[in-house]
Amino acid sequence: xxxxxxxxxxxxxxxxxxxxxxxxxxxxxxxxxxxxxxxxxxxxxxxxxxxxxxxxxxxxxxxxxxxxxxxxxxxxxxxxxxxxxxxxxxxxxxxxxxxxxxxxxxxxxxxxxxx
Amino acid sequence: xxxxxxxxxxxxxxxxxxxxxxxxxxxxxxxxxxxxxxxxxxxxxxxxxxxxxxxxxxxxxxxxxxxxxxxxxxxxxxxxxxxxxxxxxxxxxxxxxxxxxxxxxxxxxxxxxx
Numbered sequence: 414x415x416x417x418x419x420x421x422x423x424x425x426x427x428x429x430x431x432x433x434x435x436x437x438x439x440x441x442x443x444x445x446x447x448x449x450x451x452x453x454x455x456x457x458x459x460x461x462x463x464x465x466x467x468x469x470x471x472x473x474x475x476x477x478x479x480x481x482x483x484x485x486x487x488x489x490x491x492x493x494x495x496x497x498x499x500x501x502x503x504x505x506x507x508x509x510x511x512x513x514x515x516x517x518x519x520x521x522x523x524x525x526x527x528x
Numbered sequence: 529x530x531x532x533x534x535x536x537x538x539x540x541x542x543x544x545x546x547x548x549x550x551x552x553x554x555x556x557x558x559x560x561x562x563x564x565x566x567x568x569x570x571x572x573x574x575x576x577x578x579x580x581x582x583x584x585x586x587x588x589x590x591x592x593x594x595x596x597x598x599x600x601x602x603x604x605x606x607x608x609x610x611x612x613x614x615x616x617x618x619x620x621x622x623x624x625x626x627x628x629x630x631x632x633x634x635x636x637x638x639x640x641x642x
Contacts, residue, residue, distance in 0.1 A: 443628060455532070455619055455633030456571075501571070505628030513584065516628045520570040 417445070417485075417502040419522035428528050432489040436502030436519060437482075443514060445478060446503045447487050450521065456501060459487075494528045532634035534620050540640045546608040549637045551620030552601055559623040561631060562595055562605050566616045577603065578626075610641045 417436045426432055436445065444463045448456040462469045462478045462485065469476045475488040489496055501521040507514050533552040541547055553560045562574040575585040577597045588595070592611070597603040607614055617638050621631040 446630060455621075455635050456631075458630040458632065461630055514626070514628050515573075515584075516631070517573075518571040 416517050417504045417519035419500065419502055419519045421522060422520075423523045423525070425525040425527065426492055428492060428494055428526055430492055430526075432492050432496070432524055432526070434487045434489075434500050434522055434524070436485045436487070436504075438485075438502075438504045438506075439483065440506055440509060441480075442504045442506045444505045445476075445485050446505070446516070447474075447476060447485075448501045448503060448518070450499045450501065452498075459500075489524075492524075492526045494526050497524060497526045499523050532620055532622055532632055534618075534634035534637050536637060537635065538638050538640075540642065541610055542642055543611055544609045545641075546606065547610045547614075547639060547641075549605040549618050549620075549639070551603045551605070551634060553603070553620070553622030554624075554632055555601065557622035557624045557632070559626065559629075559631075560597060560603050561621040561623070562603070563619040563621065563633075564616045565619060565636070571619075574605070607639075610639075612641045615639055615641050 417438045420435045446461045447459040450456045460471050460476050462476050473490045478485045499521040501518050503518045505516045535550045560577040565571045574587045575595045576583050580597045595605045617636045619633050619636045621633045623629050623631045
């Protein structure tokens, strides 16, 4: 399936450390997005990177995209306890069987930042 | 902006009953999405509207599920009759752009069918 797969599925770090999450996918994409979900809440859009971009920054977030390896990484620098959440990557693509463009979410990964 | 508004936030109902979930998208957004989230299956797209017209309903599980968007500021997702396996968190999201731009999620409705 095209669904992006986040890796690792769970990560536990200390406050102040950097957190790196990876997403791999199978076919060509138009864009890749990262979302955060706090417990009991809806998803919050963090960043969108287009297929012709290699790196984007937003505050403490840095996203890279390697289309040759079909992978993306999300780096959170100087993590805080408030960064504790589930993180999802979502890939936008046109299905190989044709049809309209779709956005498919991965199953997410759990980040715990210990104070 | 108040963001995407969903109601109710929690719903507990008995098997066989009709359930209606409601969503008010962000004003000016052209696209609206209904998702279902469970531990087993993750986040699944149920249906996608663009300019109030259903574009992709391939994720609707079966005929018991129906969705409407009578105008740009309101949508409903109905389950009739409900079954225990419908228990999940249902999210509504809207987007100012096309399907695959950034989406803004509501707080969700936690549905429990006993």
